[in-house]
Amino acid sequence: MTHTKISMAQALNQALRDAMTADESVVMFGEDVGALGGVFRITDGLTAEFGDKRCFDTPLAEAGIVGMAVGMAMNGMRPVVEMQFDAFGYPAFEQVVSHVAKMRNRTRGRVQLPMVIRIPYGGGIGGVEHHSDSSESYFAHTPGLTVVTPATVADAYGLLRRAIEFPDPVVFMEPKKLYWAKEEVDLTESQPGIGTAVVRRDGADATLIAYGPAVPVALEAAEVAAAEGRQLTVVDLRSVVPFDDETVCAAVRRTGRAVVVAEASGFASVSSEIVARVTEKCFHSLAAPVRRVTAFDIPFPPPKLEKYQLPSVDRILDAVDDLQWEDS
C-alpha cells in the first residue's frame, strides 16, 4: 500500500472500519456516533456501512453505555464505546473502576472484558468548561485498566486496532487537538504494540518523555533545542499502562537528564509517576533531578486563558536549561 496523507480522525475511523470488517463481534456505540458520525466524526459512515446493529446511538447515559459494554463483552462481543468528551465520561466512573477494571481479577480470570472505551481528551481546542480535561491519571491509577494514547496518525490506527484485539479492557485516550493533524502514512505498516514506548527523536544531551498531546510539543522543543546546539531525545510513551520502563530508562541512562512533559496537572499524576520511576531506577545515571512541564494544579481554564495552562516549547526549553548543566 502506498502512503496517503490522512488525519488522525480519519485514521481512527479507518481502524474502526477495518476492525468491524475483520471481526463481526466488534460493535461501536455511544452518544451521536450513528447518523452524525460522532461530534468529532470518528465514527463517520460506520452505521451506513455496517448497519444500526453494529454502530448505534444509545440513550444519553455514560454509566449505561459502559455498563452495557461490560455485559456485551461478557457475552462474547467486542464493544467499542465512545465517551463524547473527557469530562462527560465521569458518570461512567463507577462502572469503569468497579467493574471494567476488576472483572478479570474478581472472577479469577474466568470473565474477560475485551472492550475499548474511547475518550477524546485534553485541551487546545478552545472548549468551554468540561471539554478539555486530561483524565488519564484517574484511569492509570486504577489497577486493571490498560491506558493508551496515540500521538501520531499511524499510532492512532495501529494502537486502536491493537486495543480492539486486546484481551483486556483498554481506555483509549484520543488527544482531540491532534484529530485534524495530517501525516503521510501507510496504515498497513505494523506498529509497535500496547506496552511499548517509542523513541521519536534521538539526541545525546537530555530526554523528553511525553505522551499524547504533549508529544508534538516536545518534538518541536527538541527541534528548537537542536538549533541552539542541544540534542534531545524524545520518547513517546504511547502506552501509559502498561508502562515501558525499559525504553524510558534506556533513554534516560543514555542522556543522563530528563524532562517529563504532560498536558495534565502535575499533582499525583502520570507525570509524577514517571518521575518517580525514572528516579528510582536511573538514579546513578542522572546528572540532575528529573524536571516536569505540566499544567498547573487548577481546573482546566476557559478558552481565553488556556494558553497559560498548556505545555509550551518555551517552558520545555526552560526546564531543559534548568537541568544543572554546570555546577552553580
Added chain:
Amino acid sequence: MTTVEEQLLPSAEPVCLIDQNGVPHDHPSYRLPTKEALLDGYTQLIRGRRFNDQASALVRQGRLAVYPSSFGQEACQLAATMVLRDGDWLFPTYRDSVSIMSRGVDPIETLTLLRGDWHSGYDPYEHKVAPQATPLATQLPHAVGVAHAARLKGEDTVVMALVGDGGTSEGDFHEALNFAAVFQAPVVFFIQNNEYAISVPLSRQSAAPSLAHKGIGYGVPGERADGNDLAGLLAVLGQAVDKARAGEGPQLIEAHTYRVQAHTNADDASRYRQDDEVAPWLDRDPIERLTTYLEQQGWLDDDVRVTAEAGAVEVAAQLRDGLMPEPEVDPADLFAHLYAAETQQLQQQAAFLRDELAREEA
C-alpha cells in the same frame, strides 16, 4: 376520589391554551393567563428572540466561543422564570441563556461562559440563578438540595430545575426525582423536550409514552404542555409552582417543543434530519401565535409594540457593545478561588507564571 393514575399521570394531550393559529381553547384544569401576563410575555418573547438572533450573529463573528440557541424555545425559557418569585431559584443548563437573562442577570454576564472568559459570569446568589450546568442532569440533585434546605429553614422557596429531553436519560435525573419525592422537596422539574439531544432523536432516548410519564414511578405528578404556547406554559408551570410552594412536593413538567436550529453553531443538523421535518415547527412558532391572539383581542396596541421593540433593540445593542471589545482576562485569575486559602503549591505556580510573563514582556 381520584386514582393514583389520575393524580400522577399527565394529561392525554399536551396542554395548549392558544394553538398555533392563535386560537384560544378552554381547558378543564387550566385557565388562560391574564391580559397583563400575556402582554408581558409578548414583550419578553420579542426580547428573548432578539437575544438569540444577536448571540448567533456574534458567534459567527467570533465574539462567542459557542452558542447553543434556544430559538423556537423562547416560550419555555420565559415561562420558566415568569412563574417564579424573587426568592425562588433557577437551575439552568447551557441552553437556557434567555431564562437566565430574564431572571435579571446582566446579558453579558449571562454569556461569559459561552464567550470563553470564565466558567460562569454572574453571582448565583444575586438573582438566585445557579451556574449553567453543562454535564447533563448533574444540576438536578443540587436543585433538590437547595429546595430541601429551604424547607428545613422554613422558607417557602420553589426551585425551577431545567433539563433537556436527552438529560432525562442520565442517572442523576432519576435520582433527583426520587430524592425530591421522598423529601417532598419543592422542585419543579421542567423538561424542554426539543426532540433532539444533538443528533439523537427522542425515539432513541426513551420508550416511555411521554417524558412526563417518568414521574409516576417516583410518586411525582407529571404534566405536559405545548412548549410553544406561552399561555399554556404559564398556566401549567404556574400551577406546578403553586403546588410545590403549598407543600405538595415536586412536580414534573414536560414541554413539547423543537430545536429549530442546530445543537450549537458547531453542529451540522443536515447530517441527521431533513429540512421538511423542521418546516412544520416554524408554523408553530411561539411568537407568531401569541401575536395573532393578542391582535385578535385588540390588545396589541402601538404602545406594547414600541415597548417590545425597544427592549429587543436594547438587548441586541447590549450584546454587541458588551461583546465587541476583547475582554481583559487576567492570567492571575487562574489561581484565584480554587480554595478558600491558597495552597503553597498554587502560590508557587502563580509566581512561576508571573515570572514567565514578566520575562516575556522584557
